[in-house]
Amino acid sequence: MEADGENTDDRVRMWAPVGQAVALLLGPYAEVVLHDPDTDRILAIWNSIGARGPGDPSLLGELDALDPSARDVFGPYEKVLADGRRLSSVSAVLRGPDRKAAAVLCVNLDRTPLEQAAAVLSAFGAPTTPRPEPLFEQDWTERVQHIVGTYVRECGRPLERLTRADRLAVLARLNEAKIFAVRRATPVVTAALRVSRSTLYGLLAELRAPSTKDNT
Amino acid sequence: MEADGENTDDRVRMWAPVGQAVALLLGPYAEVVLHDPDTDRILAIWNSIGARGPGDPSLLGELDALDPSARDVFGPYEKVLADGRRLSSVSAVLRGPDRKAAAVLCVNLDRTPLEQAAAVLSAFGAPTTPRPEPLFEQDWTERVQHIVGTYVRECGRPLERLTRADRLAVLARLNEAKIFAVRRATPVVTAALRVSRSTLYGLLAELRAPSTKDNT
DNA sequence: ATGTGTTTGGACTATACGTCCAAACTGGAT
DNA sequence: ATCCAGTTTGGACGTATAGTCCAAACACAT
Numbered sequence: 001m002e003a004d005g006e007n008t009d010d011r012v013r014m015w016a017p018v019g020q021a022v023a024l025l026l027g028p029y030a031e032v033v034l035h036d037p038d039t040d041r042i043l044a045i046w047n048s049i050g051a052r053g054p055g056d057p058s059l060l061g062e063l064d065a066l067d068p069s070a071r072d073v074f075g076p077y078e079k080v081l082a083d084g085r086r087l088s089s090v091s092a093v094l095r096g097p098d099r100k101a102a103a104v105l106c107v108n109l110d111r112t113p114l115e116q117a118a119a120v121l122s123a124f125g126a127p128t129t130p131r132p133e134p135l136f137e138q139d140w141t142e143r144v145q146h147i148v149g150t151y152v153r154e155c156g157r158p159l160e161r162l163t164r165a166d167r168l169a170v171l172a173r174l175n176e177a178k179i180f181a182v183r184r185a186t187p188v189v190t191a192a193l194r195v196s197r198s199t200l201y202g203l204l205a206e207l208r209a210p211s212t213k214d215n216t
Numbered sequence: 217m218e219a220d221g222e223n224t225d226d227r228v229r230m231w232a233p234v235g236q237a238v239a240l241l242l243g244p245y246a247e248v249v250l251h252d253p254d255t256d257r258i259l260a261i262w263n264s265i266g267a268r269g270p271g272d273p274s275l276l277g278e279l280d281a282l283d284p285s286a287r288d289v290f291g292p293y294e295k296v297l298a299d300g301r302r303l304s305s306v307s308a309v310l311r312g313p314d315r316k317a318a319a320v321l322c323v324n325l326d327r328t329p330l331e332q333a334a335a336v337l338s339a340f341g342a343p344t345t346p347r348p349e350p351l352f353e354q355d356w357t358e359r360v361q362h363i364v365g366t367y368v369r370e371c372g373r374p375l376e377r378l379t380r381a382d383r384l385a386v387l388a389r390l391n392e393a394k395i396f397a398v399r400r401a402t403p404v405v406t407a408a409l410r411v412s413r414s415t416l417y418g419l420l421a422e423l424r425a426p427s428t429k430d431n432t
Numbered sequence: 433a434t435g436t437g438t439t440t441g442g443a444c445t446a447t448a449c450g451t452c453c454a455a456a457c458t459g460g461a462t
Numbered sequence: 463a464t465c466c467a468g469t470t471t472g473g474a475c476g477t478a479t480a481g482t483c484c485a486a487a488c489a490c491a492t
Contacts, residue, residue: 118337121330
């Protein structure tokens with residue numbers, strides 16, 4: 001309810017009811033933000049999760065890709081806050097009569113309370129067996145493809161054009177996911193990353209010892 | 217409420233209020249059963265999940281190990297019904313003044329509704345990324361211990377006394393769980409199963425080729 | 433004791449893992 | 463084009479792990 005008063009922009013007058021209604025419906029755990037894509041600042045905000053207010057910068061990297069040819073609704077995608085809360089977010093590009101992007105509406109839903117509730121429910125009468133079967137979340141080889149694919153999508157570059165640092169980053173994720181604790185994983189990774197065995201091990205060595213790269 | 221009337225056994229008179237109270241508290245999804253460990257039949261039952269009634273056989277393999285030196289409360293452990301419902305069960309050995317096991321009380325809680333609710337909650341506002349990280353459900357080495365431990369508990373024999381067929385069965389489960397796709401898994405398994413490397417590989421070979429054991 | 437079936441240590445082979453390095457390659461700067 | 467720094471690559475090499483094999487030791491019932 002920080003978005004009323006007399007200062008109001010036309011765009012705020014136009015879309016504020018929407019934001020307010022959504023904020024009311026989704027209760028205290030959903031933040032609704034109206035962004036100005038030109039100045040990259042917040043026009044209005046309801047149920048602010050952080051301490052952000054109107055006029056603050058948007059901090060939305062996602063808004064870079066405001067391609068008018070693309071879809072106007074994005075998400076839901078996941079964000080993780082510094083304090084660990086997990087948000088589900090959707091964004092909508094709002095256009096005026098001239099078809100120009102006039103504002104961007106974002107809804108950020110804090111999933112943590114829901115996840116906690118789910119955890120409580122499924123822990124009720126907890127059995128000794130957490131779950132019978134698979135050690136692997138599906139097939140680890142698909143997991144590799146997925147991690148690589150995700151990274152490629154994130155940075156836009158098409159795999160062949162990945163920089164050394166990119167590959168390093170991907171390897172860090174694969175390593176994080178304990179991929180290399182699996183037997184015969186290396187050939188799969190070299191294939192997925194399109195590098196040779198040598199390069200793979202070189203990069204991995206670098207991951208373990210980030211010191212031995214510069215000076216002295 | 218099938219456990220009143222005039223036919224009643226002393227034991228039923230003694231423990232029926234407990235069973236009934238628990239059944240009432242836990243609502244329609246918890247079944248409470250009072251077993252006779254001697255005849256292996258049902259003495260009384262509340263909220264019967266199947267079509268079982270008093271006098272029916274207990275079908276409880278778990279009751280074999282009625283060792284008076286051991287603990288009197290078992291579980292919670294998991295059972296899976298033919299129709300796929302997952303139950304959490306606890307059992308208690310009830311003793312009379314002579315310290316002899318007079319009856320066994322089992323509570324079977326149907327977890328499916330809870331799990332469904334949990335699934336609904338955690339799907340709310342579902343993000344595109346199902347979950348970022350770990351390939352392994354925690355630590356695979358604990359997984360081995362757990363699988364072995366579960367088997368031991370199931371058949372009652374204390375690991376050293378496992379038969380060859382038992383070890384074969386455990387290995388089948390470990391194999392099922394793709395444990396051997398993990399690097400350096402064999403030493404962990406041999407340790408957990410208390411067999412030598414040779415035996416391990418021998419049994420594994422047998423798993424792959426069940427034909428090359430008998431005749432022709 | 434005797435025999436059958438199983439387990440075991442250890443020798444041995446085959447792969448997979450990881451390191452190393454000289455040669456080839458890449459994308460600029462001259 | 464030439465040169466250079468950084469990077470990638472194939473392949474040689476050494477080590478570790480994965481499997482195989484077998485004779486001797488063991489367990490246990492007859």
